Amino acid sequence: MELVREKNDIKILILEKGRDIDNRICPSKTKNVKCVNCQPCSTVCGWGGAGAFSDGKLTLSTEIGGSLEQYIGEDALSGLIDYVDGRYLEFGAPEEVYGLSNKEEIENFQRKAVQSELKLIPVGIRHLGTGRCQEILKQMKEYLLASGVEIKTGTAVEEVLVENGEIRGICISGGKKVYGRHVILAPGREGSQWLAGQAGRLGIKMEINPVDIGVRVEVPAAVMEPLTRVFYEAKFIYYSKSFDDKVRTFCMNPYGEVVLENNEGLVTVNGHSHAYKKTGNTNFAVLVSKTFTEPFKEPIAYGKYVASLANLLGGGVMVQRLGDLIAGQRTNASRLSKSLTVPTLSEATPGDLSLVFPYRHLMAIVEMLKALDDIAPGVYSRYTLLYGVEVKFYSSRLQLSNLLETAVTNLFAAGDGAGVTRGLVQASASGVVAARSIMSRLQ
Incomplete structure (x- = not known):
């Protein structure tokens, strides 16, 4: 242009x-089938x-x-x-820009974030x-x-x-x-x-750029509404206590849905919000950034390998309740049916993400969600849904x-x-x- x-x-x-x-x-969307x-x-x-x-x-x-x-x-x-x-x-x-207008509420959330060892980055967002x-x-x-x-x-x-x-x-x-x-x-x-x-x-x-690997988190929209009303997309950064890894929220979708992506046969997860229709849930990614050092130079291959484990175990994207992950048990269809958060991605297979992610990634994700619960109570609920794997393929520059x-x-x-x-x-x-x-x- x-x-x-x-x-x-x-x-x-x-x-x-x-x-x-x-x-x-x-x-998979038009016929409601797996990818x-x-x-x-x-x-x-x-x-x-x-x-x-x-x-x-x-x-x-x-x-x-x-x-x-x-x-x-x-x-x-x-x-x-x-x-x-x-x-x-x-x-x-559209003319409307979110995230900059209510300075008093923004400053209040920033204070809460600091108390929970989170960094909140206010940015203008045109949705x-x-x-x-x-x-x-x-x-x-x-x-x-x-x-x-x-x-x-x-x-x-x-x-x-x-x-x-x-x-x-x-x-x-x-x-x-x-x-x-x-x-x-x-x-x-x-x-x-x-x-x-x-x-x-x-x-x-x-x-070599950092490789970002994590999960798509889904909660009832009411849990995130205090944040999404002010920011639309609240951007948080956290450093894990266990390994000091950088963790960030990404692509928050108020009243949105979780969707599949297919990257040359590798099925991963993403999310979006429609301009004209709403669901009862909000979703966002929690991504763990890892910069590799010599001699390793294949961050994209690493990200694809982790995502492929979910494909291998679940036939595509896997979903697990946070409570099941913490309890060390697999989410099955019966447990998922009892969840207060109703999944918007029906194609996801209930499973155990601890068999997919490296330990340090899981620890970082769980720590981040626990910290976010101080800002938005309900994020760390046992009914919070985690979809894996979400990975961003921009790791070679x-x-x-x-x-x-x-x-x-x-x-x-x-x-x-x-x-x-x-x-x-x-x-x-x-x-x-x-x-x-x-x-x-x-x-």
């Missing part, structure tokens, strides 16, 4: 391996990426959502966030909602088409073509080669391992210049898949940085 806004006489081709947004249908392992998964692939079926939250802060400030500076990032937010408003984002997010993405696509951009869905990029250290184009499925002077790689979290493979092949150095250019001339990388962002706003901002870098070379 930035390229056509600044200069409309250049040829632009967008390639997406998934389906067009109107054809992104998940059978049928569609390839590619329409929940995470297709026009709009995983964000199209996310909760659609625009986090308007430089503190959350990535590390783009390390490349362009915090002041420049702040300006870009305002710019990107304005573009979303142009295409139909699109899943349905409205898709509407905005459709409008953006129509704008691009009307501006002369060529868009091809159902087209996977297999390989990046480089000659004498300079980009020449890409090779798509079927072996066809497409040539171009500039290429931006933005494969999303689902494509992070593919991007890491291309980087290895081309000799582009990688840096390409070495990039402040223009987001790789060591290959005119080859740029952006978004979550490149490891530089962790959310819609900074991912969008990174695209603007890459586009402006290209524009400066065309003038």
Whole structure:
């Protein structure tokens, strides 16, 4: 969008391996069955990426959502966030911003958080909602088409073509080669391992990000309502007493639902809130961050391995009551039926997450929930549901210049898949940085 806004006489081709947004249908939702392992998964692939079926939250802060400030500076990032937010408003984002208006209540929650050894980060959040997010993405696509951009869905990029250290184009499925002077790689979290493979092949150095692994927590909406009413999404950070591991809340969805994701055959869990319909529950992720040291350099493989254990034991995503986890017993169908929290993800298999997670991860998750119970009584209830595994595949970061250019001339990388962002706003901002870098070379 930035390229056509600044200069409309250049040829632009967008390639997406998934389906067009109107054809992104998940059978597990429409037919109420277990994940049928569609390839590619329409929940995470297709026009709009995983964000199209996310909760659609625009986090308007430089503190959350990535590390783009390390490349362009915090002041420049702040300006870009305002710019990107304005573009979303142009295409139909709602005017309301949560999380900054009631200073007295915010300060009260911050005091409670400190007393429970939690850090509460107040941020402005503009909530699109899943349905409205898709509407905005459709409008953006129509704008691009009307501006002369060529868009091809159902087209996977297999390989990046480089000659004498300079980009020449890409090779798509079927072996066809497409040539171009500039290429931006933005494969999303689902494509992070593919991007890491291309980087290895081309000799582009990688840096190791922390790997985030954890659970999706589901409670009655009334438990979190004091927080969600003020913040919409309350962002907490905690350091475990047992191992000093960083634990954080992520992607809080008031009155939302827990959903499945399929990452190339690996079934994981996520959550979102609809713009136009509500459930009786609120869900959020509790993620444990772990940065590996030498000689280990495969954080994505590690995350996939942990998630695969849940798939192996439960045939997909597993769900366990917190009370059963603490008591050292498996949740079965009988125990789940007695839960006061009614699960919104019926496809999850009742099981025992202690057979899936490393001990230090489980300890960190349980400690975090206990601390959160001081802020929102009821979080540490025996009826709280834990779905596993939730894992974020952005754990390898390409070495990039402040223009987001790789060591290959005119080859740029952006978004979550490149490891530089962790959310819609900074991912969008990174695209603007890459586009402006290209524009400066065309003038």
